Amino acid sequence: MSKRPPIEVKIVDLLQDGKQEAMSLIYDNYGAVLFGLCVRMMPSREDAEEVFQEAMIKIWRYAQSYDADKARLYTWMMNITRNACIDQIRKNDRRPQIQDVETHVYKVDAVHQSNLPVDHIGLEKELEKLRPEDRKVLELAYFQGFTQGEIAKKLNVPLGTVKTRARKAISELKRFLARDIGS
Amino acid sequence: MDPKKYIESGIIEDYLMGFVSEQERQEVQCMSKIYPEINEALRQAEDIMSTWAAASAEEPPAGMKEKIMANLGEQEKGPVAMPALKVVASSHEPSVKSSINPAASPSKSSQPIGWIAAAAALILSFFLAYQWQDSLQFMQAMEQEIVAQDQELETLGNQLQELQGDKEQYQSLWAAVSEPGTQKITLNTVQEDKPATATVYWNPEKEETLFYRDQLPAEAENSQYQLWAIVKGKPVSIGLLALNSNELQLQNMSGLAEADAFAITLEPLGGSESPTLDQMVVMGKV
Helix, strand or coil: CCCCCCHHHHHHHHCCCCCCCCHHHHHHHHHHHHHHHHHHHHCCHHHHHHHHHHHHHHHHCCHHHHCCCCEEEEEEEEHHHHHHHHHHHHHHHCCCCCCCCCCCCCCHHHHHHHCCCCHHHHHHHHCCCHHHHHHHHHHHHHHCCCHHHHHHHHCCCCCHHHHHHHHHHHHHHHHHHHHHHCC | CCCHHHHCCCCHHHHHHHCCCHHHHHHHHHHHCCHHHHHHHHHHHHHHHHHHHEEEEEEECCCCHHHHHHHHHHHCCCCCCCCCCCCCCCCCCCCCCCCCCCCCCCCCCCCCCHHHHHHHHCCCCHHHHHHHHHHHHHHHHHHHHHHHHHHHHHHHHHHHHHHHHHHHHHHHHHHHHHHCCCCEEEEEEECCCCCEEEEEEEEEECEEEEEEECCCCCCCEEEEEEEEEEEEEEEEEEEEEECCCCCEEEEEEECCCCCEEEEEEEECCCCCCCHHEEEEEEECCC
């Protein structure tokens, strides 16, 4: 399992004691990543702001069910946020325009928190090595909640190819990131 | 199962992308609980995806923190347990659901969702209780049905055994009757106004006697028919007839190598040492 940064341990303790200070620490340490995820997934900035607030409330409300043995706090919060976005997207039946990988701007400069799992400057460089067609499948599935069938149709490729590309992209990411996130 | 092969199959990546069926989704969750290696691979893949997602970090607008913290205040005592948060998000089924454990939720009237959840839980528990009761009744009915079936099977088994016994008896009787040395002696009524007949099959060589009741009046209360052989003018008892039975019966009579005639008398229950002659019903000469 990945190493747990001390701040994560502290936040978990506070959350489980029902102390609001936990949310303040989450905001300061992970707010930019969670908000960035909402911006990336939602069709408009307004939607992103709304879902971000909703996700933060959910994190607070469901904190007692968090199990440190099952997932890292960071991953757990990302999942809650991602699901809040997908719920909202499906509810409104609106999806953002698919950004071309080539033109997608990674706002790494905004990331100055030291507790994130990786060095983002390095990550950006690594991500550029992913094949654009593989990365696109990952984007569509993971960030926009498209199903395998929808992606196949959208990209006009066979169903099997969608799976192959996703597997390949994850495997590449794993290779790039393994040394950073530790194991 | 080889966990390594399972991981290498790519199912974990498919699972993370939501490219799996409901059955496969449950399978991955189940496997990750059983095999630590699969669990580790799943967590690692999740972390990788989250890390990737972190690349698009962006500062929230000014004032957002205050807004969120103010909203938390409305939540008062804070965290409630979410009974079963899925470990991994699937695009098919968001992990955050509103199924809140009412026992753990803050009991504030300012939280309608708490009341709704409590009401939902109450309705659910009634529903489950009803289902349980229903299943219980069904199980009881099934149990009774099984017991009844068992009893019927046992009865049928007993009947079959009886029939087998009968069959063996008839085979043996038939064999005796059709023996070359067997003589058939018909016993006729001795009382003209009372019709009665019986048949005796006698094999002097084997000293076996069979008799068949044919048509004899029903026995009076506490009385029983007794079969006699007349040997050199003297009656010799060769047995009692079963009460009210028309079955062909075999009796092995020792020493009955010769006989002049056979007769049946009605005697007190259990028979007599010597025949009551005025109660003779049928007689037949060899």
